[in-house]
Amino acid sequence: MLAVLCPGQGAQTPGMLTPWLEIESVAQTLHALSDATEVDLIAHGTTSDADTIRDTAIAQPLLVATAIATGREALAGAAPGLVAGHSVGEFGAAALSGVLSDADAMSLVTVRGRAMADAAAAAEPTSMAAVLGGDAEEVASLLAQLGLTPANANGGGQVVAAGAKSAIEALVAAPPARARVIELQVAGAFHTSYMEPAVQALAAAAQDVVRHQPSATLLSNADGAPVASGDDALSRLVTQVANPVRWDLCMERMLELGVTGILEVAPGGVLTGLAKRGMKGVSAVALKTPDDLPAARELLEAHA
Structure with a gap:
């Protein structure tokens, strides 16, 4: 098919x-x-x-x-x-x-x-970031601690987090273990x-x-x-x-x-x-x- x-x-x-x-x-x-x-x-x-x-x-x-x-x-x-x-x-x-x-x-x-x-x-400054790799449970736990939403679950160890820009910046500064975080060039926290x-x-x-x-x-x-x-x-x-x-x-x-x-x-x-x-x-x-x-x-x- x-x-x-x-x-x-x-x-x-x-x-x-x-x-x-x-x-x-x-x-x-x-x-x-x-x-x-x-x-x-x-x-x-x-x-x-x-x-x-x-x-x-x-x-x-x-x-x-x-x-x-x-x-x-x-x-x-x-x-x-x-x-x-x-x-x-x-x-x-x-x-x-x-x-x-x-x-x-x-x-x-x-x-x-x-x-x-x-x-x-109209919202407070928001953003999104791709989280590549890392342990899935650890990633999910950190996003929850930061008040971020897993806006895109893309498979293959890739999750896109979304929420307040300050929280995204904190995620970029201190990513989960064995993960890479890339802030995306988007207008806000979609999805x-x-x-x-x-x-x-x-x-x-x-x-x-x-x-x-x-x-x-x-x-x-x-x-x-x-x-x-x-x-x-x-x-x-x-x-x-x-x-x-x-x-x-x-x-x-x-x-x-x-x-x-x-x-x-x-x-x-x-x-x-x-x-x-x-x-x-x-x-x-x-x-x-x-x-x-x-x-x-x-x-x-x-x-x-």
């Missing part, structure tokens, strides 16, 4: 859309997606610098549009067996699985990005209670959105479970903003369901890297540039 995966915030890089715009079909899709959002996707994906596209309100629509456009190009009409996305990548996954139209996915993620940026700005105002804004925007049954198995970041319906998928997309991402459980579920191949759509690399540690033996292709499309289609033929 082939799983199509959509990366989350932090995967974006300056100029990442430039080579993709040379493919007419991808360019047409990106222009159409740009019309569905308030963000100039083409400009931000080609000429904006790293600081500009780090802005949550820009990064999130840009990532979802890139996932949708490159995913559709790679699949070329074929249906994946399973689709999942990490954090904001869930919106790209919802579109590729048919739960949301491309335009609705873009409209909602635009609200999400802006609302999360606003929630971060924690600090994001509750963003949940409310997204819920209001989602009320009248048409949702459909997924055409492929769609996994939820909440617990790695397949969503039961379009209503269930949309509800989980809304509440996930203020709740931890359990990517470790998503990888476990993929193995349980018989996934043998992974295609990570652009800007690929992060999730296939996690899969090398958490899903050993599963074939994987990460779409970084159009040069990766032949390998992606070979993967599709072998595992779809």
Whole structure:
């Protein structure tokens, strides 16, 4: 079975859309997606610098549009067996699985990005940090002592902590034994209670959105479970903003369901890297540039 995966915030890089715009079909899709959002996707994906596209309100629509456009190009009409996305990548996954139209996915993620940026700005200074390695129980104990939330459980010994910036700085200064801590360049403590105002804004925007049954198995970041319906998928997309991402459980579920191949759509690399540690033996292709499309289609033929 082939799983199509959509990366989350932090995967974006300056100029990442430039080579993709040379493919007419991808360019047409990106222009159409740009019309569905308030963000100039083409400009931000080609000429904006790293600081500009780090802005949550820009990064999130840009990532979802890139996932949708490159995913559709790679699949070329074929249906994946399973689709999942990490954090904001869930919106790209919802579109590729048919739960949301491309335009609705873009409209909602635009609200999400802006609302999360606003929630971060309104709160006390907050931040996030990746904790790599260390004993799992010791890491969890230290995070609890510091009042931090394990906002992303990514598997392979990687946890992303989130909370007050002062607590993150304390974690960086005195990491758990045998662990490395890297503070992330993000606007605030995503996937924690600090994001509750963003949940409310997204819920209001989602009320009248048409949702459909997924055409492929769609996994939820909440617990790695397949969503039961379009209503269930949309509800989980809304509440996930203020709740931890359990990517470790998503990888476990993929193995349980018989996934043998992974295609990570652009800007690929992060999730296939996690899969090398958490899903050993599963074939994987990460779409970084159009040069990766032949390998992606070979993967599709072998595992779809």
